[in-house]
Amino acid sequence: MFPTACAYNGMVVTPHRLASQAGLAVLRQGGNAVEAAVAAAAALCAVYPHMTGIGGDAFWLILPGPEQNAGDGPVFIDACGRSALGVSRAWYESRGLSAIPKRGPGAALTMAGAVSGWRAALDLAAAWPARDRPPLSLETLFADAMDHAENGFAVSRSQSELTAAMFPELANQPGFARHFLVRGQTPPENSRLTLPALADTFRRLAEYGLDDFYLGRLAGEMAADLKEAGSPLRFDDFTAHRADIRPPLTVRLSNARLFNSPPPTQGAASLAILALLEMFREQAGLDLRDETTLVHALVECTKQAFLLRDRHIGDPDHMDRPGQSLLDAETLTPLAAALIPDKALPWPRAAVPGGDTVWFGVMDRHGNTVSCIQSVYHEFGSGVVLPRSGIAWQNRGLSFAFDPGLPNSLAPGKKPFHTLNPALALFDDGRVLSYGTMGGEGQPQTQAAVFARYALLGLPLQQAVSAPRWLLGRTWGDSSTNLKLEADFSAALPLTLRSMGHVLEIVPPRSIMMGHAGGLVRHPDGLIEGASDPRGDGIAACW
Numbered sequence: 001m002f003p004t005a006c007a008y009n010g011m012v013v014t015p016h017r018l019a020s021q022a023g024l025a026v027l028r029q030g031g032n033a034v035e036a037a038v039a040a041a042a043a044l045c046a047v048y049p050h051m052t053g054i055g056g057d058a059f060w061l062i063l064p065g066p067e068q069n070a071g072d073g074p075v076f077i078d079a080c081g082r083s084a085l086g087v088s089r090a091w092y093e094s095r096g097l098s099a100i101p102k103r104g105p106g107a108a109l110t111m112a113g114a115v116s117g118w119r120a121a122l123d124l125a126a127a128w129p130a131r132d133r134p135p136l137s138l139e140t141l142f143a144d145a146m147d148h149a150e151n152g153f154a155v156s157r158s159q160s161e162l163t164a165a166m167f168p169e170l171a172n173q174p175g176f177a178r179h180f181l182v183r184g185q186t187p188p189e190n191s192r193l194t195l196p197a198l199a200d201t202f203r204r205l206a207e208y209g210l211d212d213f214y215l216g217r218l219a220g221e222m223a224a225d226l227k228e229a230g231s232p233l234r235f236d237d238f239t240a241h242r243a244d245i246r247p248p249l250t251v252r253l254s255n256a257r258l259f260n261s262p263p264p265t266q267g268a269a270s271l272a273i274l275a276l277l278e279m280f281r282e283q284a285g286l287d288l289r290d291e292t293t294l295v296h297a298l299v300e301c302t303k304q305a306f307l308l309r310d311r312h313i314g315d316p317d318h319m320d321r322p323g324q325s326l327l328d329a330e331t332l333t334p335l336a337a338a339l340i341p342d343k344a345l346p347w348p349r350a351a352v353p354g355g356d357t358v359w360f361g362v363m364d365r366h367g368n369t370v371s372c373i374q375s376v377y378h379e380f381g382s383g384v385v386l387p388r389s390g391i392a393w394q395n396r397g398l399s400f401a402f403d404p405g406l407p408n409s410l411a412p413g414k415k416p417f418h419t420l421n422p423a424l425a426l427f428d429d430g431r432v433l434s435y436g437t438m439g440g441e442g443q444p445q446t447q448a449a450v451f452a453r454y455a456l457l458g459l460p461l462q463q464a465v466s467a468p469r470w471l472l473g474r475t476w477g478d479s480s481t482n483l484k485l486e487a488d489f490s491a492a493l494p495l496t497l498r499s500m501g502h503v504l505e506i507v508p509p510r511s512i513m514m515g516h517a518g519g520l521v522r523h524p525d526g527l528i529e530g531a532s533d534p535r536g537d538g539i540a541a542c543w
Contacts (some may be wrong), residue, residue, distance in 0.1 A: 002462055002466070002521060002534070003460070003462060004460045004463075004530070004531055004543050005261060005462075005463045005529065005530040005531070005532075005540035006161065006464040006527060006528070006529050006530075006531045006542070007527075007528055007530075007542035007543055008360075008363045008365065008526050008527060008528065009027070009364075009542070010024070010027040010033075010036070010362070010363060010364045010365050010382035010528065010542065010543060011024075011042055011361075011362070011520055011528045011529075011530040011540055011541065011542040011543045012024050012027065012036055012037075012360070012361075012362050012530075012540070012541045012542075013360060013361050013518040013519065013520055013530045013531065013532050013538065013539075014040050014043075014357075014358065014360040014536060014538045015044075015048065015051070015358050015359070015360070015438070015516035015518070015533065015536035015538040016043075016044060016047050016156065016516070016533070016534075016537045016538050017415060017537060017538055017539045017541070018043055018047045018148060018153065018542065019040045019041075019043040019044040019048070019213070019360065019538070020040065020143065020532070020538055020539045020541035021144070021539075022039045022040050022042070022043035022077075022144035022154070022542050023036040023037060023039050023040035023043075023360075023541065024036070024146065024541040024542070024543060025039070025143075025144065025215075025365055025530055026039040026136065026140070026141060027362075027365075027543065028543060029136065029140065030133055030136075031136050031140075031141075031364075032125055032126035032128075032364050032366070032368050033062075033125075033362040033363055033364040033369060033370045034062060034121045034362075034366035034368065034370060035122065035125065035135065035136050036142060036359075036362045036364065036370075037060075037064045037121065037360065037362045037370040037372055038118045038121065038122060038141050039140075039141045039142070039143075039144065039145070040360050040362065041058070041114070041360065041372065042054075042118075042142050042202065043117065043145045043148060044078055044145045044358050044360065044374070045114075045145060045152065045198070046144075046145045046146075046148040046149040046177070046195060046198060046199075046202075047148050047153045047156075047161070047326070048156065048537075049159070049180065049195070049198075049375075049380065049454075050158065050159045050162050050163065050379045050380050051158075051357060051358050051375070051379075051393060051438065052113075052357065052358045052374045052375055052376055052444040053376045053380075053381065053391060053394075054112060054114050054115050054201070054213070054391055055112045055114075055376055055381060055386075055391040055392050055393040055394050056112055056113075056114050056374060056375050056376035056377065056381060056394040056396070057079055057080045057081055057112065057113040057117075057374070057375060057394065057396055057418065057420065058077075058079040058113060058114040058118075058267060058372060058373065058374040058375075058420075059076070059077065059078060059079060059080070059116055059117070059372070059373055059418070059420050059422055060075075060076065060077035060079070060117055060118040060120075060121050060260045060370065060371070060372045060420065060422065061074045061076055061077075061125060061248060061259060061261070061370070061371040061372070061422045061423070061424045061426060061434075062074060062075045062077065062121060062125075062129060062262075062368075062369070062370055063075075063367075063369040063370075063426075063432060063434075064368055064424065065364070065366040065367025065368040065369070066367050066368070067236060067324070067366050068128045068368070069128060073248075073249075073257075073259065073426070074248055074259050074369075074424050074486040075124060075245060076245065076246050076247060076248040076259075076261055077117050077120045077121055077124075077243055077244070077245055077366075078113075078243060078244040078245075078246060078261070078262075079114055079115075079116050079117025079118075079120065079243040080113050080264060080265075080396075080415050080416075080418060081110045081111030081112050081113040081241060081394075081396070081415075082110060082111055082237075082240075082241070082399055082412065082413050082414055082415065083109055083110050083400065083410065083412060083413060083414050083415075083416065084085045084109050084110070084111075084231075084233045084234065084237050084412065084413075085234070085236055085412050085413050085438050085510075086232050086234060086236055086312065086412065087109050087232040087397075087410070087412055088410065088411070088412060089404070090393065091232055092106065092402075099403075099489065100397060100398050100400060100402060101411070102167045102378065102395065102398060103173055103378075103382055103466045104173055104230075104239075104382060104383060104397065105169065105172075105174065105229045105230030105231045105381045105382070105384055106230070106231070106232075107381075107382035107383075107384075107386045107395035107397065107398055108226060108231040108233065108382040108393040108394070108395065108397075109231065109232050109233065109382070109397035110124065110233075110396050110397040110416055111233065111237050111240075111241045112213075112391070112393065112394060113241065113243060113375055115205070115210050115213040115214075116210075116213075116214065116241060116242065116243035117243050117372075117374075118210060119210040119243065119341075120243040120245060120351035121370075121435075121493070122135065122210075124245075124289055124366070124419040124441065128368075137205040137206070137261070138205060138206040138209070138210070138248065141206075142169070142202045142203075142205070142206050145202050145203045145216070146199050146203060146206075147195065149195040149196070149198045149199035149390075150195075150196060151194065152193060152194040153192070153193060154190045154191070154192065155187045155188065155189055155190060155191050155192075155193050156189065156507055156537050157189045157537075158512060158536075158537070160186060160187060160188055160189040160191075161189075162379045163180065163181075163186045163187065163379070163380075164399035165185040165379075166378075166380075167186060169383065169518045170379070170380060170383045171184075172386055173382070173383030173385070173477060174229040174230075174263070174383075174384050174385065174387075175229075175384060175385030175387050176380065176383050176384070176385050176392075177388060177389070178385070178386065179195060179197065179198075179385045179390055179392070180193075180380065180392075185474035189539035190312065190315075195390055196390070197387070197388065197390025198389070198391065199263055199388060199390075200231055200280075200389075200390070201218070201389045201390060201391065203328050204218055212438060214238045214239060214241050215238070215239055215448075218389065219235065219238040220235060220238070221386075221388050221389065222238070222386055222388075222389055222391065223235035223237075224500070225252065225386040225387055225388060225389070226384075226386065226393070227402075228396060229384050229386075229439070231355075231384065231393070232318065236468035237429050238470050240413070241299055242384045246262060247262070248260060248262060248267075248424075249261065249262045249267050249268055249271055249323055249324055249327060250271070250327075251271045251272075251274070251275045251327050253274065253275070253278050254278060254454065255427060255428055255429075256425045256426060256427040256455060257425070257426050258271055258423070258424070258425045258427060258431075259272060259331075259423070259424040259425070259426075260420045260421050260422070260423050260424075260480075261312065261420070261422060262312055262316065262323040262324070263313045263315070263316040263319060263323040264313065264315050264316060264408075264415040264416060264418050265313075265417075265418040265419070265421045266309050266313060266415050266417070266418065266419055266421055266444060267311040267323075267419055267421035267423075268305075268308070268309060268312075268313060268323050268326045268327060269302075269305040269306060269313075269444045270305075270307060270421050270423060270443065270444035270448070271327055271448050271521075272304070272305035272309075272326065272332060272335075272382065272523065273301045273302050273305045273445070273447075274301075274446045274448055274452070275332055275443055275449060276301040276304055276305065276326060276332060276335060276336050276339065277297055277298060277301050277448065277452065278331065279333070280297055280300070280301060280336055280339045280341075281297070283336060283337075283339075284339070284341045286341065288452065290491055291489070291490060292492070292493055292496045292497065294340075294452065294457075295470055295485075295489075295497065295503070296342075296451065296497060296500060297339075297341075298445070298448050298452065299445075299470065299483060299502065300340070300345060300508075301339065301448070302444065302445050302448070302472055303345050303347055303472070304335040304338060304339065304345075305335075305444065306338075306441070306473075307335075308326055308331070308335065310496065312326060312407060312419050313326075313407060313408070313417060314406070314407030314408035314409075314415075315407070315408070315414045315415040315416075316356075316415075317414075317415075318407055318409075318411075319407050319416065320407070322474075332341075342500055343500055343501055344497075344500050344501035344502045345500070346379050347472065347481050347483075347503070350403065352368070354534075356442075357373060357377075357419070357420060357438030357439065357440075358373065358374055358375065358438055358516070359371075359372070359373045359422060359435075359436035359437050359438055359514075359516070359517070359518055360372055360373075360374075360436070360518070361422075361434040361436065361518060361519065361520045362434075362520070363432075363434065363520050363522050363528050363530075365526070366524060367406070367432070367526075368477075369424070369432055369434050369520070369522065370434065371422035371423060371424050371434040371435065371436055371437055372422055372436075373420045373421065373422045373438070374420075375394070375395040375396070375420055375438070376392060376393075376395070376396075377394050377395050377396045377399075378398070379394055380392045381393055381394040381395045381396075381397075382394060382395040382457075396416050396418065396456065397410075397416050398416075399416045399417045399418070399419075400414075400416050400417075404496060419440045419441065419443055420443070421436070421443055421444070421447075422434075422436045423435050423436050423447050423457065425451065425539065427455070429524070430523070430524035431521055431522065431523055431524070432521065433451070433454070433455070433519060433520070433521050434519065434520045434521075435447060435450055435451065435517070435518065435519035435520070436515035436517070436518065436519075437450075437469070437515040437516060437518070437533070438515045438516050439513075439514065439515025439516075440473075441471070441472070441473040442470050442471045442473075442513070442514060442515045443515065445469075445470065445471060445472060446469060446514065446515050447517075449464075449469055449470075450465055450468075450517055450519060451465050453467060454519070454521075461519050461521055461529050461530070461531040462531040464519070464531070465517050465518060465519055465533050466531070467508075468485070468486040468487075468488045468489045468509065469486055469514040469515075470483060470484060470485050471483070471484045471513060471514055472484075482502075482504065482505050483497070483502050483503060483504050483505070484505045484506075484507050484511075484513065485497075485504060485505070485506055485507065486506075486507055486508070486509050486511055486514065487506050487507065487508055487509050488509040488510075494506060510534055510535045512535055512536075513536055514535055515533070515535070516532075516533045516535055516536030516538065517533045517535075518531060518538065518540075519531050520534050520540075528542065530542060
């Protein structure tokens with residue numbers, strides 16, 4: 001087991017070591033946590049293109065440090081793109097489609113919001129009162145991303161394996177082969193891949209500013225390329241897009257206040273799991289130090305939280321109640337009462353589709369903290385890669401329901417349901433925890449596992465991230481709803497869980513299906529701890 005990384009000057013955790021180092025380089029140049037996070041985000045778009053890109057969405061939680069005199073807690077940035085203004089169920093039916101396709105131009109139906117999130121985060125940090133220098137230039141922030149895209153990076157194992165696995169549905173999508181295949185074949189692990197068009201796009205954004213993505217010549221070119229490919233997105237969708245800054249969702253536990261992202265994300269489910277766990281422990285006298293008790297309790301809390309999520313969460317403008325109300329005692333108490341200490345709730349519910357994502361976190365020496373998650377949804381998103389910009393466009397609109405009358409039903413100009421949800425916790429003793437993971441339905445479950453192991457059981461942060469995990473529901477290429485356990489749990493655990501009624505599947509240790517988690521903790525004396533997931537390709541880069 002690797003030890004938890006420790007430092008005082010700053011730390012960056014991402015699922016790819018080159019992106020962690022890109023963020024660290026910015027911290028070393030005097031950049032703050034937000035600037036380092038943008039640098040890491042951009043680098044991830046280059047070196048982890050199957051997991052994220054500037055053709056996708058992002059959500060941010062930013063906690064200003066003590067020097068900023070920001071006593072209101074973290075700020076939430078919603079950089080989620082809406083569905084095309086001209087899209088509808090009739091749009092698909094007129095093209096002979098009875099559902100939103102998983103790949104291709106019809107899957108590229110929502111605006112890309114990630115770059116607007118970068119802009120909103122940088123604007124927020126630029127206005128902080130305690131700054132000792134001007135903001136760093138975009139050219140500085142994008143330096144590593146441009147270099148990796150222009151001169152090449154070593155293809156990760158996950159990129160090679162997932163490209164091969166999804167080859168039949170990606171290879172013939174517009175632009176994909178030109179940008180992400182080598183002579184028509186999957187690039188092998190550790191082979192050099194260059195993305196020159198993407199490098200040029202970063203240079204253009206550095207020269208003309210991030211607004212060029214939505215209002216300038218770049219926006220016009222992307223809109224034209226999307227139209228040519230057959231997407232419903234148009235230039236008006238670019239100009240209409242804005243990132244939103246809103247209060248995060250929050251719950252109070254016995255030793256900390258937790259924060260997560262509001263709808264259209266599943267952040268309420270992540271918070272509900274941990275709130276229900278505390279209620280379950282108190283009402284049943286659970287000893288969470290027992291491995292079986294902990295896993296069973298969190299799985300059962302997950303089921304109740306997912307049922308709540310699926311009944312209510314979608315575009316907040318179309319929900320029947322505010323997202324924060326899903327976390328009040330009146331809502332959660334009946335759910336907690338349905339939890340049984342030694343019996344599993346039957347779980348036949350259809351799973352929410354999963355997707356590829358990156359979580360990354362940054363803390364600087366002044367206590368400024370970022371928890372961010374960014375994604376193109378499925379591997380390489382829709383598979384549509386725009387010829388002039390080299391941008392792979394997301395397929396997040398696939399999560400819209402095709403049937404009318406639901407909170408997440410397809411409609412023009414609407415935000416889709418999002419699995420993405422970054423997390424933060426403020427402990428009563430002054431510690432700050434930034435944490436998160438990729439992994440679709442696994443995100444709330446892994447967040448709960450990491451938090452419970454670190455905050456409730458007192459495990460070191462790296463051990464809390466690395467320890468064996470579980471997943472209830474869907475993983476890549478699968479629609480099963482069973483409970484998957486990594487094989488390095490104790491031999492007794494699956495036997496006992498099966499006796500409780502859990503339907504189990506054993507998967508290899510440190511399986512990629514469990515997501516790439518990470519975390520950062522800042523102590524009151526300024527010590528920063530960081531943990532990166534051995535299931536990914538990242539590090540906790542620090543100085």
